[in-house]
Amino acid sequence: MDRFVGLKKAIMLSIIGLLLFLIGYSIFLVISPHIELKGNDKIEVVVGTKYLEKGYSATYGNSNLNNLVKVKGEVDANKIGEYKIEYKVNYNGITKKIFRTVVVKDSERPTITLKGSSDTTVCPNTTYQEEGYQAIDNYDGDITTKVKVTNEKDQVIYTVQDAAKNDSIKIRNLKTDTEKPIITLKGFKNVTIGVNQNYVEAGYEVADNCDKNIHSKVKTIGFVNNKKEGIYHITYQAVDEAGNKNEVTRVVRVVNSKEKGLGKVIYLTFDDGPSRSITPKLLDVLKEENVKATFFVINHAKELDYLIKREYEEGHTVALHSYSHNYKKIYSSKEAYLDDLYNIQNKVYQIIGYKPTIIRFPGGVSNTVSRRYSKGLMTTLAKEVENQGFRYFDWNITSKDAEGGKASATKIYNNVVKNLNYSSNIVLMHDFENNNGVIEGVRKIIQYGKSHGYTFASITESTPDYHHKINN
Ligand code: ZN
Numbered sequence: 001m002d003r004f005v006g007l008k009k010a011i012m013l014s015i016i017g018l019l020l021f022l023i024g025y026s027i028f029l030v031i032s033p034h035i036e037l038k039g040n041d042k043i044e045v046v047v048g049t050k051y052l053e054k055g056y057s058a059t060y061g062n063s064n065l066n067n068l069v070k071v072k073g074e075v076d077a078n079k080i081g082e083y084k085i086e087y088k089v090n091y092n093g094i095t096k097k098i099f100r101t102v103v104v105k106d107s108e109r110p111t112i113t114l115k116g117s118s119d120t121t122v123c124p125n126t127t128y129q130e131e132g133y134q135a136i137d138n139y140d141g142d143i144t145t146k147v148k149v150t151n152e153k154d155q156v157i158y159t160v161q162d163a164a165k166n167d168s169i170k171i172r173n174l175k176t177d178t179e180k181p182i183i184t185l186k187g188f189k190n191v192t193i194g195v196n197q198n199y200v201e202a203g204y205e206v207a208d209n210c211d212k213n214i215h216s217k218v219k220t221i222g223f224v225n226n227k228k229e230g231i232y233h234i235t236y237q238a239v240d241e242a243g244n245k246n247e248v249t250r251v252v253r254v255v256n257s258k259e260k261g262l263g264k265v266i267y268l269t270f271d272d273g274p275s276r277s278i279t280p281k282l283l284d285v286l287k288e289e290n291v292k293a294t295f296f297v298i299n300h301a302k303e304l305d306y307l308i309k310r311e312y313e314e315g316h317t318v319a320l321h322s323y324s325h326n327y328k329k330i331y332s333s334k335e336a337y338l339d340d341l342y343n344i345q346n347k348v349y350q351i352i353g354y355k356p357t358i359i360r361f362p363g364g365v366s367n368t369v370s371r372r373y374s375k376g377l378m379t380t381l382a383k384e385v386e387n388q389g390f391r392y393f394d395w396n397i398t399s400k401d402a403e404g405g406k407a408s409a410t411k412i413y414n415n416v417v418k419n420l421n422y423s424s425n426i427v428l429m430h431d432f433e434n435n436n437g438v439i440e441g442v443r444k445i446i447q448y449g450k451s452h453g454y455t456f457a458s459i460t461e462s463t464p465d466y467h468h469k470i471n472n
Pocket of ligand 1: 271272321325362363
């Protein structure tokens with residue numbers, strides 16, 4: 001009985017307790033403020049970007065309590081981590097708190113950069129030598145040391161993972177050598193000589209991306225029978241170590257020496273002028289004979305400007321030789337050479353209002369003097385001047401007018417005519433001070449040429465290149 005009454009009492013008390021709690025809670029709800037977040041309560045932010053706070057809204061009934069809200073906690077968007085922000089409002093003695101979690105994380109992949117090419121040629125009998133790489137992560141910085149390199153047969157695979165486990169992969173393809181050797185003919189591609197005249201082989205240059213011994217592998221096929229008229233082909237053939245083959249052919253025509261007008265051209269060229277004593281007389285001879293020539297000029301006294309003008313106005317080609325003509329200076333470096341070249345170009349431009357682009361290296365491209373001052377310079381310059389829009393010309397006949405002081409007209413004449421061939425003849429002469437032999441020598445050469453079917457021409461943009469072999 002007692003126990004039953006006790007139980008009934010306990011139930012009654014519980015119900016009353018519950019009722020009291022419900023009433024209390026209802027009152028609490030009615031008098032407590034309300035706060036809620038704008039935007040999500042969990043936000044992810046990429047490290048290094050900006051965290052944008054979306055705000056909150058706190059109310060009591062219809063009234064806005066936003067200005068009573070206290071925010072605690074800050075987000076450093078430049079630092080990976082989980083940040084908690086607390087929003088707290090107190091009203092009617094009641095405090096309400098809510099939270100937002102902001103996760104700053106690194107979701108960006110690192111970047112792998114390859115040094116060298118992503119398609120690398122592996123030369124025969126060599127193994128690939130790592131050319132290098134770098135891995136940079138937006139958050140971790142330089143993680144190059146974490147890169148894993150796997151060498152496959154025809155690929156190198158680079159992988160890396162940053163601290164946030166973002167992966168990157170990069171592939172370098174390894175190719176076998178498929179590049180042909182490059183053969184460049186020296187001298188003219190088409191040569192014409194007279195019967196019984198000596199054929200002089202001008203040679204070639206050869207280069208290969210891989211094969212360092214390519215020079216010894218060139219085969220020259222064909223021959224010239226200078227006793228017999230005909231067309232002869234000389235083929236220069238090269239096969240590199242990987243089996244890539246290339247060939248170039250020179251056509252040599254042997255013609256009856258009495259035959260005329262077979263493109264027999266003489267280019268008279270004069271270096272190192274103008275000069276007071278020679279150039280005016282030389283121009284007179286050329287005028288009388290109605291022959292155009294080419295002048296590779298150097299710097300000169302102001303009062304000789306009129307000679308450059310005269311050369312130009314009388315239809316000759318004004319071309320560039322050098323400003324200083326000082327080998328030691330111009331062949332000390334690429335920059336020094338170009339500086340000197342542009343100086344003479346500018347000087348000529350001031351006189352005739354035209355910038356010549358036809359040039360001749362002092363000593364020719366074949367000169368060995370430049371070795372003394374800068375190794376390999378001529379190889380560099382030959383390419384560089386062409387890159388900069390110039391064309392250079394060497395010679396295939398020298399008058400030897402400058403050898404041993406000065407030569408007589410007869411000597412100059414003999415040196416030239418005995419070497420004339422039946423295609424193109426670029427004759428080296430000089431119109432520097434007191435080189436007297438050249439004046440009458442030139443007249444005799446012109447008269448010989450005219451009576452033997454030659455034409456005379458100045459070097460122009462349409463003249464085929466004539467280059468010596470480079471020796472430095
Ligand atoms: Zn010179």
